[in-house]
Amino acid sequence: MKRAVRIEIYQNLVNYKKPTSFQLKETYPLPPPSTVIGMVHFACDYKTYMPMNVGIQGNYNSKVNDLYTRYEFAGASYEEGRHNVKIDSKENDKAYGMMRGISTSELLVDCELVLYIQPEDDTIVEEIFNAFNTPREYISLGRREDLVQINKVQIVEIEEIELDDDITLDMDTYIPVNLSSNMKSNATLYTLNKDYTLKTIKKGVDIRSWNKVKVIHAAKGITVIDEGIDIVKDLVNNSVIFLL
Structure with a gap:
């Protein structure tokens, strides 16, 4: 049985900036995986990358x-x-x-x-739980x-199961694009940053080479997930998760 940390958060005013927007700093409807993973690494004070998957709903x-x-x-x-x-x-x-x-x-x-x-x-599940349950300093997501x-912060058990009935989403959700054929939705497609490796372009100069994930932004109330597909389920809260 695998485990995950479930976090419920609220933000009053927030911008999850699209990298390609400049004059008007546009926002994604939900934070991209890279933003969530960055928040986790800051909260835990990790200095090297810890591989992880994230599920994002809101x-x-x-x-x-x-x-x-x-x-x-x-x-x-x-x-x-x-x-x-x-x-x-100050130097010259x-x-x-x-x-x-x-x-x-x-x-x-x-x-x-x-x-x-x-x-x-x-x-490191307990480590991540403690970092959000008793933060070392204030945490931000976005800017x-x-x-x-x-x-709320919980440690939950998760399991991959076959869906035995159709379900309708009760929150907007990022869903991997390879699952989109198994649902009824006119969702928006995004290619989002997840994590990166450093690539040397010349001596002393490294740039980030981003690993990206293709997702759809599935809207609550109108997106129906068809029975028979393999999904990940939160066994504690009896809810569906789409890990990226």
Whole structure:
């Protein structure tokens, strides 16, 4: 029997930024796996990657747009008329130029999430549980300012079973795209970041090479999972999980 950590959290206003959005900082409807895994590693103070799968479910009430201050600079020398902020170097007499302006961020309102964390190494399940049950400092998910209110943390037993009846989702859920043929849904397809390896492009310079997962964002109330497919079940809460 495998185990996972189940976490119920609430966030008032949050942005799970799409990497390809710039002028309007758009948000995913649910946090991508990389964001959840990053939160777990921060909470547990892991310095190296601990392989894990995550299940992501949630709802939000609405979306709003908010303004924020944006700074842009490229290490160029200060030029009056080109830059509106002058930064004097502490190391030499050079002055650098920077642009300060405003931009727009899309925010989810009253976001409620249920997250499942299933590490490859079962011996660290208690460690992850303790990290969220008694956090060492405040935890955020999304931007650093997107604080989480942890409502419940559980260690649950999970098992892969064959679904014996059709079910309708009661929360929006990320579902692996290979399972989408076994459900009735007009869902949105996303290719999301999960984890990465460092790739050297030249001496002393490494970049992140992301491993991605293809999922659908299945909406609650209208997505029906057909009987007969193999799914993972939370035996404690009698609920279905889709691990990524």
